[in-house]
Amino acid sequence: MSARSRDLPRRSCLSTPGSNEKFLAKAPTVPADMTFLDLEDAVAPLEKEAARPKVVDAIKNLPWDDRVLCVRVNAWDTEWTYGDVIEVVGNAGERLDEIMLPKVQTAAEIVALDLLLTQIEKKSGLPAGHVGIEAQIETARGLINVDEICAASPRLETIIFGPADFAASIEMPVLTGGVDIPEYPGDHFNYVFSRILMAGRANGLQVIDGPFLKVREMDALRQYSMRARMLGYDGKWALTPDQASVLNEVFSPTQEQFDHAYDLLEAYRKATDEDRKGAVMFGDEMIDEASRKMAIKFVSRGERAGLTRSAD
Numbered sequence: 001m002s003a004r005s006r007d008l009p010r011r012s013c014l015s016t017p018g019s020n021e022k023f024l025a026k027a028p029t030v031p032a033d034m035t036f037l038d039l040e041d042a043v044a045p046l047e048k049e050a051a052r053p054k055v056v057d058a059i060k061n062l063p064w065d066d067r068v069l070c071v072r073v074n075a076w077d078t079e080w081t082y083g084d085v086i087e088v089v090g091n092a093g094e095r096l097d098e099i100m101l102p103k104v105q106t107a108a109e110i111v112a113l114d115l116l117l118t119q120i121e122k123k124s125g126l127p128a129g130h131v132g133i134e135a136q137i138e139t140a141r142g143l144i145n146v147d148e149i150c151a152a153s154p155r156l157e158t159i160i161f162g163p164a165d166f167a168a169s170i171e172m173p174v175l176t177g178g179v180d181i182p183e184y185p186g187d188h189f190n191y192v193f194s195r196i197l198m199a200g201r202a203n204g205l206q207v208i209d210g211p212f213l214k215v216r217e218m219d220a221l222r223q224y225s226m227r228a229r230m231l232g233y234d235g236k237w238a239l240t241p242d243q244a245s246v247l248n249e250v251f252s253p254t255q256e257q258f259d260h261a262y263d264l265l266e267a268y269r270k271a272t273d274e275d276r277k278g279a280v281m282f283g284d285e286m287i288d289e290a291s292r293k294m295a296i297k298f299v300s301r302g303e304r305a306g307l308t309r310s311a312d
């Protein structure tokens with residue numbers, strides 16, 4: 001795993017086509033927590049190999065801030081994966097935090113990438129274990145194997161749901177993946193979201209939702225992404241700068257939630273340390289050790305988003 005990026009926030013994960021110099025140049029100016037330069041589905045087959053040096057150049061020469069920086073390579077069932085990894089990781093230098101592997105179906109695919117990264121790190125003088133892995137679950141087989149996939153390598157930092165490819169894989173009769181389906185009364189992906197979340201959390205990974213393809217519909221994005229947030233997801237992909245701004249907000253606690261959590265922790269600390277009580281009243285509710293665990297998440301996420309306790 002990449003020691004630098006593992007715990008950095010990923011509320012918004014900006015997808016940038018690796019073949020397009022204009023989009024590459026703009027990417028560092030978009031306020032996203034994480035940016036990935038894509039060699040997979042946003043790049044036409046005839047441009048795949050030409051995109052590799054463009055991506056390397058962008059990583060080395062553009063003014064990236066401290067965001068997580070990642071490259072999505074092609075899946076193992078193509079002819080491009082090993083070439084993508086060798087050329088990009090072998091030349092990009094230490095600023096590249098991670099490789100994203102799409103359409104992961106088995107733990108062996110993660111192990112294969114881990115072994116390849118280990119050799120490239122040795123050969124190119126990168127610190128051992130420097131490059132982390134983000135894995136996408138976007139097929140029925142990948143979902144069935146998600147527990148083993150999430151445990152396959154210490155390099156893994158996130159597990160990601162890919163709704164568009166997943167809808168195709170399970171033959172859902174839709175033409176846009178990752179948006180509401182009015183004909184289905186409920187959340188058609190609830191099982192999938194929960195399944196991936198359990199596997200990710202059980203293995204200490206961040207858990208991320210994929211793209212929302214109706215890129216002009218900000219209210220619909222806000223509503224849809226709030227579901228993933230409420231289940232416990234850490235963030236979601238952004239396809240545009242406007243989507244990134246919405247997601248940064250959706251995946252951060254509000255000031256009110258932050259203050260409430262902060263006060264709860266203080267009341268609980270006083271109860272346990274000073275009054276020697278394990279369960280006490282806080283306003284009109286009973287709090288105990290489990291409440292502390294919930295509150296601490298709000299405070300750490302809020303602090304990562306730059307919040308501080310409001311003055312009373």
Ligand code: GLV
Nearest residue numbers: 162163164165210
């Ligand atoms: C993302 O890669 C998706 O297929 O949704």
Ligand code: MG
Nearest residue numbers: 102138162165
């Ligand atoms: Mg996909």
